[in-house]
Amino acid sequence: MPEQYIQTRFESICGEHDTWIVAYDSAAFGVPLYFVWYTDNKGGDKLLTFNNHEIFAVTALEELAGRVREHLPELQAPPKLQRWLDAVGDLQPETCNTYSVDRIARQIRSKKLSLDALDGLSNFIDLFGDYANSLHDTAHLAAFRENRIIESLIGYYYQHIFWPRLNDQEQFPRYKRPPLEIDHSELLRVFTGMKEKMEAVIRIL
Template sequence: MAVPDNINSFEDLSALYSTWVVKYASPAYEHPLYLVWYTDTDEDQTDRLLSFRTGQIFASESLNSFKEIILAEKSNLVVFDNLHGWLENFDIWEPVKFYTYDVRFIINSVDQEDFNLNFFGDFVNLVNMYGDYINQDSRNSYLQVYADDELIRQVWNYFYDNIFWPGYSNNNNDEPFDIPPLDIDISLLAIKVKELIKMIEYNIKIVS
């Protein structure tokens, strides 16, 4: 097995093949799940989740057996260009997650009305991942209504308008910047967030 030049870690391998392991932790599951998120080699460099031909999202509870599980399911998966190279070198280093979608934290934050910077970042990343899944397959278009919900978009826009872009502009400045209060129906937002999460999990297929 030839290791590509300048690859010294699992993180390097993932960056080379634009293919990452992401962790999904939710109260719906006893154990966290592991998914594959990747940037395709198509003209638009579309971000996608490794999925079955049925459209369901591939997931496993075992990171230690991740490669073997993917290979066993390969004929049932939508195989992308970089998957082979990524898997070929997968066992050289201990696999590590690139990011954690902490759904437990998001749900608890909404229920407790505890909206800190970590919540907004995690919430927006989850919505963006949901959008990647919608856009990767025309069969998922029915899910768009949940992403387009007025309250979901309001929180999403609030993050970029008041936290992300101001923070980006303020990157070289240690001075804090003001964040306006979020004026929103919290109880209704909690319902909408849980609906979106439910639709993600409805489309996950766990294999072991």
């Protein structure tokens, strides 16, 4: 009988409150950063931001909850954030996902985007969208969110990876997807621009 995945208490609380911690790893900062990611029933998935729309980030995972409590008046915090903080208490925090952006950039440069690389790139594009969802004005991000090369990549990803894997996990490893026809230099340029836009508004505590 296969070993069953046991959800930790911290993960269970995150699931109950639709509030999670994600790691963001970029050489621009030297160390991994930790963000709070949550689902807003009215506005979709978002990142926790300050009132001036900077992204809340810490370098020490174990200090995240305390830093949120300390800066709560300065944050665009949904009501459930306080309930999440109360529920996690002093539990050992855990991340639910890691965004290794330098690794993604290297894989784009190699022009050999593996399944793992495409998963990472798709996840980053989703994260960028969640950042945009956290803002009132996204006009400065429109060039990235509506970029044809990003739309092409996401279209390929969902048609040949996301849905085939979701519909038949057993057969997916044998699924022969067509090669991704894309301008890797242009993809790298757009990806780098998205990355720089986000990183410019991260406030580290």
